[in-house]
Amino acid sequence: MRADRIRHFFVYFFLIFGAVIMLFPFYWMISSSFKTAAEYNSFPPTWVPSNWLNLDNFVRAFEKRNFFVYFLNSVIVTFCSVALTGIVTILGAFAFSRLRFPFRNAVFGLLLAFMMVPFEMLVITNYQTVTRMKMVNSLPVLIIPFISSIFYTYILKNFFDTIPDSLYYSARIDGASNWKYLWRVMVPIAKPSLVTIMLLNAISSWNSFMWPTLVITSNRYRTVQLGLFTFMSEAGSDTKLQLAASTVSILPMIVLFLFARRYIVNGVARGGLKG
Amino acid sequence: MHVRIDHLTKRFGDFTAVDDFNMDFDDGKLTALLGPSGCGKSTMLNMLSGILPVTEGHIYFDEDDVTGMPPQDRGVGLVFQNYALYPHMTVLENIAFPLEIKKVPKTERLEKAKEMAKLVHVDTLLDRRPGALSGGQQQRVAIARALIKEPRLLLLDEPLSNLDARLRLEMREEIRRIQLRTGVTTIFVTHDQEEAMSICDKIVLMKDGILQQEDAPQELYDDPHNLFVANFLGNPPINNIEGVIRDNAFVTRDSAVTIRYRNFSKDLPEGREVILGIRAEAAIISRDETHDFTGRIKSRYTMGKEELAFLNLGDQEIRVYLSTEYEDKPGEDANFHLRSKGVFLFDKETGERI
Amino acid sequence: MADVKTAKKKSRDEQGNYIFNRRFEPFGYLIPFALGLIVFTIYPIVNVVIMAFKEKYRLSGRYDGFGLYNFEYVLANDDFRNALSNTFLYVFTVVPIATVLAILIANLLNQKIRGMAIFQTAYFLPMVTSSIAVGLSWRYIFNTQVGVLNWILSVFGINAVDWLGASGARAPWNIVAVIIFGIWNMLPFTIILLLSGLQNIDPMYYTAARVDGAGSRMMFFRITVPLLAPTIFLTMIINMISAFKVYNEIIPFWSGRPGAMNNVYTMVYFIKEQFYSKDRLGFAAAAAIILFLIIFAFTMLQRFVQRRFRY
Numbered sequence: 001m002r003a004d005r006i007r008h009f010f011v012y013f014f015l016i017f018g019a020v021i022m023l024f025p026f027y028w029m030i031s032s033s034f035k036t037a038a039e040y041n042s043f044p045p046t047w048v049p050s051n052w053l054n055l056d057n058f059v060r061a062f063e064k065r066n067f068f069v070y071f072l073n074s075v076i077v078t079f080c081s082v083a084l085t086g087i088v089t090i091l092g093a094f095a096f097s098r099l100r101f102p103f104r105n106a107v108f109g110l111l112l113a114f115m116m117v118p119f120e121m122l123v124i125t126n127y128q129t130v131t132r133m134k135m136v137n138s139l140p141v142l143i144i145p146f147i148s149s150i151f152y153t154y155i156l157k158n159f160f161d162t163i164p165d166s167l168y169y170s171a172r173i174d175g176a177s178n179w180k181y182l183w184r185v186m187v188p189i190a191k192p193s194l195v196t197i198m199l200l201n202a203i204s205s206w207n208s209f210m211w212p213t214l215v216i217t218s219n220r221y222r223t224v225q226l227g228l229f230t231f232m233s234e235a236g237s238d239t240k241l242q243l244a245a246s247t248v249s250i251l252p253m254i255v256l257f258l259f260a261r262r263y264i265v266n267g268v269a270r271g272g273l274k275g
Numbered sequence: 276m277h278v279r280i281d282h283l284t285k286r287f288g289d290f291t292a293v294d295d296f297n298m299d300f301d302d303g304k305l306t307a308l309l310g311p312s313g314c315g316k317s318t319m320l321n322m323l324s325g326i327l328p329v330t331e332g333h334i335y336f337d338e339d340d341v342t343g344m345p346p347q348d349r350g351v352g353l354v355f356q357n358y359a360l361y362p363h364m365t366v367l368e369n370i371a372f373p374l375e376i377k378k379v380p381k382t383e384r385l386e387k388a389k390e391m392a393k394l395v396h397v398d399t400l401l402d403r404r405p406g407a408l409s410g411g412q413q414q415r416v417a418i419a420r421a422l423i424k425e426p427r428l429l430l431l432d433e434p435l436s437n438l439d440a441r442l443r444l445e446m447r448e449e450i451r452r453i454q455l456r457t458g459v460t461t462i463f464v465t466h467d468q469e470e471a472m473s474i475c476d477k478i479v480l481m482k483d484g485i486l487q488q489e490d491a492p493q494e495l496y497d498d499p500h501n502l503f504v505a506n507f508l509g510n511p512p513i514n515n516i517e518g519v520i521r522d523n524a525f526v527t528r529d530s531a532v533t534i535r536y537r538n539f540s541k542d543l544p545e546g547r548e549v550i551l552g553i554r555a556e557a558a559i560i561s562r563d564e565t566h567d568f569t570g571r572i573k574s575r576y577t578m579g580k581e582e583l584a585f586l587n588l589g590d591q592e593i594r595v596y597l598s599t600e601y602e603d604k605p606g607e608d609a610n611f612h613l614r615s616k617g618v619f620l621f622d623k624e625t626g627e628r629i
Numbered sequence: 630m631a632d633v634k635t636a637k638k639k640s641r642d643e644q645g646n647y648i649f650n651r652r653f654e655p656f657g658y659l660i661p662f663a664l665g666l667i668v669f670t671i672y673p674i675v676n677v678v679i680m681a682f683k684e685k686y687r688l689s690g691r692y693d694g695f696g697l698y699n700f701e702y703v704l705a706n707d708d709f710r711n712a713l714s715n716t717f718l719y720v721f722t723v724v725p726i727a728t729v730l731a732i733l734i735a736n737l738l739n740q741k742i743r744g745m746a747i748f749q750t751a752y753f754l755p756m757v758t759s760s761i762a763v764g765l766s767w768r769y770i771f772n773t774q775v776g777v778l779n780w781i782l783s784v785f786g787i788n789a790v791d792w793l794g795a796s797g798a799r800a801p802w803n804i805v806a807v808i809i810f811g812i813w814n815m816l817p818f819t820i821i822l823l824l825s826g827l828q829n830i831d832p833m834y835y836t837a838a839r840v841d842g843a844g845s846r847m848m849f850f851r852i853t854v855p856l857l858a859p860t861i862f863l864t865m866i867i868n869m870i871s872a873f874k875v876y877n878e879i880i881p882f883w884s885g886r887p888g889a890m891n892n893v894y895t896m897v898y899f900i901k902e903q904f905y906s907k908d909r910l911g912f913a914a915a916a917a918i919i920l921f922l923i924i925f926a927f928t929m930l931q932r933f934v935q936r937r938f939r940y
Contacts, residue, residue, distance in 0.1 A: 023754070026758075026763070209877050
């Protein structure tokens with residue numbers, strides 16, 4: 001019993017120690033957003049800002065750069081991306097899982113092989129393509145190239161495959177069309193899997209960085225990540241303000257994680273992250 | 276509705292699952308498709324529902340040729356082995372689903388669904404989801420859903436195999452009750468002979484895609500056309516004794532026992548190798564010296580009202596019933612009569628009844 | 630019902646028959662997916678191969694034809710060599726260290742503990758937050774004059790390290806800072822995969838071992854590690870594949886430049902710079918194909934091992 005208690009102590013000690021290290025950058029970002037210049041530049045560091053109501057950094061960051069617009073852009077892009085990718089993925093996964101057409105499995109196998117190709121390799125051509133289509137500097141350019149996702153289709157198809165054939169036959173014998181069966185039976189049953197896909201997609205949309213830097217140069221269409229990046233590259237910009245902006249930028253994801261932790265963790269454990 | 280199948284054949288590549296079936300399913304009757312795993316009975320059912328295309332032959336529902344008709348136009352109700360209930364819908368929604376597809380107005384279809392629920396005795400569970408139901412209750416819901424669109428033909432695929440023993444007895448009675456009540460022509464697939472025997476008007480016994488025999492349950496039991504049919508039906512299974520025909524009598528293969536039986540045909544083929552099938556209840560102990568055969572008692576097991584005895588007939592062994600008051604001990608010889616029913620001779624080569 | 634043989638045949642048969650969908654119906658469902666795929670995945674794959682072998686920049690001037698010049702140029706390029714060595718250094722430090730740490734943490738998390746939700750949140754949060762935003766916080770932590778890390782070192786009497794600055798020949802601490810940040814970033818994903826691997830180990834092995842009198846260290850090395858080995862290996866490969874694409878991790882520290890002295894090039898950074906800033910598509914395509922080949926090799930390794938590791 002005593003050995004058990006000692007073991008327990010060590011387990012908690014190390015877990016808490018690790019958790020503090022993992023969380024520290026977040027604490028440091030948030031707390032530093034409230035610091036005065038003197039506190040920010042003090043050494044030894046100021047662990048706790050003197051005034052948690054000091055919103056000066058936030059106000060000035062938002063004055064300097066139009067984070068409201070960036071935020072709105074990110075929200076629109078994330079929302080549209082989740083919705084459109086969701087629909088396209090549902091349709092595609094259904095065709096691969098349920099419908100019959102020649103070379104179905106061979107085609108799907110080929111798609112899985114394409115998953116190995118890193119986005120970084122496609123980006124060269126995609127940049128030229130969207131330039132030629134005159135899509136640069138718009139919001140759709142941040143959404144459309146990612147609508148067809150082999151990875152999400154693969155996850156959803158796998159889930160669809162677990163729904164017994166008998167449900168399909170039963171519905172079809174009762175006169176349901178494929179379309180009706182998909183939306184009335186398959187999609188409701190696959191809801192957990194769909195939610196996971198949508199969450200993973202929302203996270204990657206919100207955090208997407210490289211592609212936006214290539215195709216967005218106009219201030220009007222910057223996303224939050226891009227806003228942060230231009231903010232930090234501006235000469236003489238105050239790093240406290242950057243941290244304040246960062247704090248705001250990660251809030252939606254933190255909230256999302258707190259509410260949907262289980263879905264996200266299960267989704268990652270099952271399928272891995274996109275990439 | 277009367278169902279007729281005409282030279283019906285199903286091949287998967289070079290494997291023949293159903294081989295040239297000709298048969299009638301009578302209007303308003305309950306028919307069982309019976310046979311061991313892989314005998315083609317589910318294939319047959321799926322062709323009737325339209326899920327599987329037919330390779331050759333025709334299916335007629337009354338006078339309509341439905342062979343190429345898509346499943347949804349055939350007017351069949353199908354209950355799957357795993358019930359295929361929609362997990363995200365309540366019992367009521369599940370039952371009403373076929374009418375929802377037909378765009379029947381909501382109040383009307385819910386009314387009808389409640390009626391069906393009452394018929395199958397799930398009217399107290401309307402708001403539950405399938406996950407919260409027992410196997411038997413799920414089965415009832417599945418039947419109600421299949422019946423709500425008033426099908427011309429009700430098909431049940433292994434309806435009892437996912438239930439435990441007690442529920443199985445209960446549900447088979449229920450299926451019979453509902454079938455009689457609605458009068459719908461019903462075909463169900465099973466591998467359990469007892470299930471088929473107990474509730475069906477007719478049994479279609481299949482093996483390896485080939486029709487073995489179709490008959491009323493008692494006919495099938497009393498008059499099997501071949502060894503497979505005789506062996507498939509009955510519990511305990513029929514005794515098989517190998518031997519040859521000599522002088523219009525059966526002689527065991529080691530010549531130890533000779534059985535003369537009054538019902539044997541008068542001109543049995545001399546010297547033919549045969550198998551004698553004797554149902555356990557067909558041999559009764561003889562109180563006097565007259566007897567059809569003699570066997571040595573090997574062991575006895577009580578089964579309550581009677582005992583099961585193992586007899587040695589030369590080097591072969593059979594099972595018979597003994598009444599408990601009969602006191603012969605293992606190792607002693609006993610004389611037996613054969614009843615007029617339950618004794619069959621089969622050709623050893625072909626398995627055909629002689 | 631049907632045995633395996635018939636079931637297999639059945640599926641083949643059903644493919645030849647169109648009972649439940651019209652022959653062209655599936656394409657209606659596939660069109661949106663296929664369109665996006667063709668334009669933004671399949672065409673680019675073909676195109677990048679063409680670009681990589683198309684020679685436009687022979688020193689003698691413009692030249693149209695196919696050859697290996699782009700690869701020759703890239704492989705001889707100092708920035709690319711720098712990128713290659715940095716990327717490999719990054720992959721082969723971050724992945725093993727993150728894996729070892731993740732094994733330890735996953736084991737701690739795989740017990741009955743109170744406050745699981747809080748610990749999970751703490752350990753998994755970096756997975757959902759962008760490297761750009763959190764990187765800014767790390768940049769502050771790494772600050773030479775007022776950074777927390779140097780303060781901690783000073784407590785132990787160690788002199789300030791110029792983590793992100795340009796001091797020293799080729800600023801060696803730059804890549805170390807990226808590696809530390811990379812490990813922190815990789816941990817959540819790794820822990821989640823290993824934790825789910827741990828949870829798949831049948832507890833009966835531990836019960837049996839305890840009955841046989843094994844201690845907890847013995848159980849860890851004789852049961853946990855061997856049974857977890859396939860998961861560990863696969864996690865490492867997946868992590869390596871993603872680590873080879875390191876890019877976002879270097880952006881916040883130097884506001885988009887690759888290190889204080891252009892010394893922290895990575896392969897993806899090189900690709901992006903070649904095609905975007907320098908408009909040299911052929912070189913970018915060649916570098917991208919080299920990156921793909923490396924990733925491809927690791928993917929094959931993963932497939933191979935996945936097949937071998939089946940108990």
